[in-house]
Amino acid sequence: MSFFTKIKGVRVPHEKDTASSAPKTLPPVGAVFLPMNMHIGAPSVPCVAAGDAVLVGQKIAEAGGFVSSPVHSPVSGTVTAVHDKLYATGEKVRVIEIASDGQDTPFPDIKPPFISNAEDFIAAVRDSGAVGLGGAGFPTAVKLSVKPEQKVDYIIINAAECEPYITSDTRTIIDSADDIFFGLSLLKKYIQPGELIIGIEANKKEAAEHLLRLSETPENKPLGVKITVLPSVYPQGGEKVLIYNTARRVVPEGKLPLDVGCIVLNVTTLAVIAKYVKTGIPLTHKVVTVAGTAVKSPANVLAPIGAKISDLLAFCETDPDASAKMLYGGPMMGIAVPSEEAPIRKNTNAVLAFAEKQAVLPEEQPCIRCGRCVAHCPLRLQTVEIQNAYLNKKPELIEQLRVNICMECGCCTYVCPAKRQLTQYMKLAKASLREYQDLQKAAAEKAKLLAEAANG
Ligand code: SF4
Ligand code: SF4
Numbered sequence: 001m002s003f004f005t006k007i008k009g010v011r012v013p014h015e016k017d018t019a020s021s022a023p024k025t026l027p028p029v030g031a032v033f034l035p036m037n038m039h040i041g042a043p044s045v046p047c048v049a050a051g052d053a054v055l056v057g058q059k060i061a062e063a064g065g066f067v068s069s070p071v072h073s074p075v076s077g078t079v080t081a082v083h084d085k086l087y088a089t090g091e092k093v094r095v096i097e098i099a100s101d102g103q104d105t106p107f108p109d110i111k112p113p114f115i116s117n118a119e120d121f122i123a124a125v126r127d128s129g130a131v132g133l134g135g136a137g138f139p140t141a142v143k144l145s146v147k148p149e150q151k152v153d154y155i156i157i158n159a160a161e162c163e164p165y166i167t168s169d170t171r172t173i174i175d176s177a178d179d180i181f182f183g184l185s186l187l188k189k190y191i192q193p194g195e196l197i198i199g200i201e202a203n204k205k206e207a208a209e210h211l212l213r214l215s216e217t218p219e220n221k222p223l224g225v226k227i228t229v230l231p232s233v234y235p236q237g238g239e240k241v242l243i244y245n246t247a248r249r250v251v252p253e254g255k256l257p258l259d260v261g262c263i264v265l266n267v268t269t270l271a272v273i274a275k276y277v278k279t280g281i282p283l284t285h286k287v288v289t290v291a292g293t294a295v296k297s298p299a300n301v302l303a304p305i306g307a308k309i310s311d312l313l314a315f316c317e318t319d320p321d322a323s324a325k326m327l328y329g330g331p332m333m334g335i336a337v338p339s340e341e342a343p344i345r346k347n348t349n350a351v352l353a354f355a356e357k358q359a360v361l362p363e364e365q366p367c368i369r370c371g372r373c374v375a376h377c378p379l380r381l382q383t384v385e386i387q388n389a390y391l392n393k394k395p396e397l398i399e400q401l402r403v404n405i406c407m408e409c410g411c412c413t414y415v416c417p418a419k420r421q422l423t424q425y426m427k428l429a430k431a432s433l434r435e436y437q438d439l440q441k442a443a444a445e446k447a448k449l450l451a452e453a454a455n456g
Contacts, residue, residue: 032306163330
């Protein structure tokens with residue numbers, strides 16, 4: 001069934017002033033904190049212990065399974081702890097803590113990987129530590145592991161960066177376009193898609209023109225990269241939205257992009273892979289947009305992964321007393337950060353700090369049945385019905401209303417005149433559905449065991 005027709009989305013303020021200035025490098029930090037769950041999938045498994053000396057780029061944790069990713073040290077120094085830490089979310093996460101010696105001495109064994117075929121390329125992608133850097137955190141090597149029977153018609157590079165404030169991908173395009181085109185040549189050679197497309201929003205004029213110019217140079221032209229400049233409508237960068245708007249393919253409910261011949265990669269992820277293949281330097285640092293109404297000097301900051309948010313906020317002259325709310329990511333999909341001590345993760349593309357005025361949640365009013373939430377939902381979900389099904393504890397109805405395809409983009413909440421926190425209700429409805437499905441599964445397994453026992 002096709003659930004996708006015309007994408008409406010919303011027009012949000014861009015607030016992308018940081019796009020015009022090159023990233024500033026964060027001064028050396030005293031310590032880094034590296035959680036082992038900086039990606040979707042099995043946690044990474046530490047291969048260092050407290051007291052070990054480590055250098056920049058040295059592997060400190062192995063991938064914990066097929067859907068996982070290794071972790072590399074972003075500083076030189078000494079491992080001070082490998083332990084479980086309780087986060088404000090209630091989850092216990094294994095963390096490697098490293099005290100930096102301030103020298104940033106590179107690991108001497110770093111060298112470009114040997115690649116002669118697609119298998120070597122995928123292994124290199126895995127070894128680079130690359131995960132979806134647009135925020136998703138899905139291990140990139142898994143995304144590129146195409147089975148022989150699967151056909152890749154399109155590889156779509158996501159350069160939409162549609163969330164307000166965030167400009168870190170824009171800077172990658174402006175500052176590292178050569179890496180992007182080298183990455184595209186690797187994809188063409190080893191994954192062999194029918195077509196390579198870069199999807200970018202029209203509000204990134206300088207970056208889009210840069211890409212268009214470079215795609216026409218004698219060395220890049222044979223790649224045949226199509227640069228698709230898209231309207232600046234949020235959530236243009238949503239995976240399914242981008243696939244539809246660039247390749248006109250619909251990803252059906254419960255299916256993956258590859259099921260319709262598409263792979264989507266974030267543009268900065270591609271640059272990280274290219275850099276690793278060129279130099280052997282894995283993912284250890286990130287450009288992070290630091291902005292928001294409480295930040296006095298907003299900027300893109302090149303920071304070691306694992307640096308504390310407070311290091312970046314202080315660097316951008318943020319008054320901690322003026323900061324009432326902090327987010328990992330943009331204002332539409334970002335996650336509230338409970339403490340400035342939280343670290344920059346692999347998939348952190350922005351840290352936003354807002355003053356009290358912007359941090360206060362408006363009071364919810366009764367729904368006036370205007371239908372704007374449904375009209376602006378890119379997936380046309382019946383948000384009010386889902387909310388009511390959740391509040392009335394009707395998991396079967398939640399399932400029928402297909403809450404699982406909700407991408408938590410925030411459009412419904414944004415357009416609601418009654419200020420209803422619809423996206424939060426979608427998240428709660430999803431969680432309650434998961435719980436219900438787990439219980440159903442457990443009950444079915446128990447019934448099967450009892451039936452087997454009764455039959456001797
Ligand atoms: S958060 Fe979910 S329900 Fe709301 S607009 Fe986005 S996809 Fe639709
Ligand atoms: S946008 Fe808000 S007020 Fe309008 S139907 Fe949806 S929940 Fe109700």
